[in-house]
Amino acid sequence: MEKVIKILIVDDEPFNVNLMDKLVRKAIKRSFSIFDFKITKTVSPTEALESIKSSPPHLLITDIMMPEIDGYQLIKEVRKLYNMEELKIIVVTSLEDRDSRIRALLAGANDYTVxxxxxxxxxxxxxxxxxxxxNYLLLKDRTLLLENAVKEATKEIREREREIIFRLAEATEYKDAFTGNHIHRVAEYCKLIAEGYGCDKSFIESIYIASPLHDIGKIAIPEKILGKPGKLTQEEFEIMKKHTIYGANLLKGTKIPLLQFAQKVALYHHEKWNGKGYPEGLKEKEIPLEARITAIADVFDALTSVRPYKKAFPFEKAMEIIKEEIGKSFDPELATIFIEEEKEVYKIYKTFSSLKGEVEDATV
Known part of the structure; x- marks a missing residue:
């Protein structure tokens, strides 16, 4: 909180400056203020304006009839910088006529005396x-405290949402012991792509928190299919494909924006750029951005991870497959960003691959 009220006195006559200084100090003593005060005096309106630009006072007391620039112009210049709440202006002048008073008040003075x-x-x-x-400073301080409290509360809510979502996503992994740190890597890959694409902070935060729920629908898939060591039959694959719909239905109807975001990720992350994906066969930008990003992250991580039906592909081979699928499975622009960030991708790949045998090692 600001603890010092600054007052600036401007008059081209030194006698008037000193007189007003004494009367201001008298007023301060009678005000019993909880604030300290700093009084600055000058006979130059030009000097006063420069001072105001660099270190604005809370109260400006100014004459009108001055050389260099008159009080009217000084007030107008000040009002370009500060409103009538931020900086109070009292005009003290020998001009007693009504037109002068109105002119000063229209220029932005708060008060006028002769x-x-x-x-x-x-x-x-x-x-x-x-x-x-x-009152203004106290209200400003309370507003700032309230804003900070709201920010902290919002941050805490987002942290709780993130924890709940990650724990919910981890519930899926209990049915699939081979997925390991899959949701954590997918979240990091999604964040990397979204940042490279220039998404705003809110979107980046949302995809980082919500993307781990992309496979939440697998909760409804039989374990014998999830853990099958060989290739799925066509019938089994059709059942597996339904995890996108199950996940979307699980998240459907929520009023929480983050879960609405996750619902689209869950439903559309297996759609392909060329329209040959599922469940709806959407193509190109018909597919929501969050799903197009998650698709790249999910496929890459599946390629580099051990699964019941396959060994992990080496890192470099997985990157080659992503390149080959540009314009087929993946949004060309997003996939190119992923490829160009290969070194960062590798850092994520290694950092979150702590489970033994989870991924194949490689160098970049």
Missing amino acids: KPVDAVEFPIRIMNNIKLIE
């Missing part, structure tokens, strides 16, 4: 403005 200043009235005006400044 010279010679009244030794009783002027400090009261200062005290009133100090109270307004205090």
Whole structure:
């Protein structure tokens, strides 16, 4: 919280500056403020404007009739930088006519009084403005505290959502002992592709948290199919394909944006760029972006991982297969990003491949 209220006094007559300084100090003593105060004085409006640009006061007290630039212009320049709540302006001038008052107020002054200043009235005006400044600073501080509290609460909710989603995704892996760190690697690969594609922060965070649920529908697939050591029959494969629909149905109807995001990933991550995927045979950009990204991550990780029906492909061979499928299974732009980030892909591949025998080693 700001603890010092800054006041700037501007008048081309040193006598007036010193007089107002004394009356301002008198007002400060009577205000019983919880804030400290710093008073700056100048006879140059140009110098005052430069000072305001670099270190704005909370209260500006200015004359109108001054050389270099007059008070009207000074007020207008200040108002280009700060609004009437951020910086209070009191005009003190010998101009008593109504037009001058209206002109000053239209320029952005908060208050207006005439010279010679009244030794009783002027400090009261200062005290009133100090109270307004205090209220503004206290409200600003409370607003900032509230914003920070909301940010922390939102962060905590997102962390809880992430943990719940990862644990839910891990429940699928209990049925498939060969998947190991699959969901963690897929999440990292998805994040890498999304960042390379220039997705916004919200999308990147969502795909990182939601992509582990891409295979949640496998909960409904019989274990004898999931763990079959050989090639699936056509009938078994048709059953396996239904995990996309089962997963989408499991997540359908939620009002939670993150799970709505995950629902599309679960349903469409086996669609192919050429339209030969499943369950709906979507093609190209008919397939949601989150699913197109997850498809690359999921296939690459499946290639480099041990499965009941196959050994893990070496890293370099898996990258070659991704290249071969550009424009067929995968979005060309997204797959190219993945290939170009080969060194980062390899880091993820090694970092999350801690389970013995889970992946085949390779060098890049």
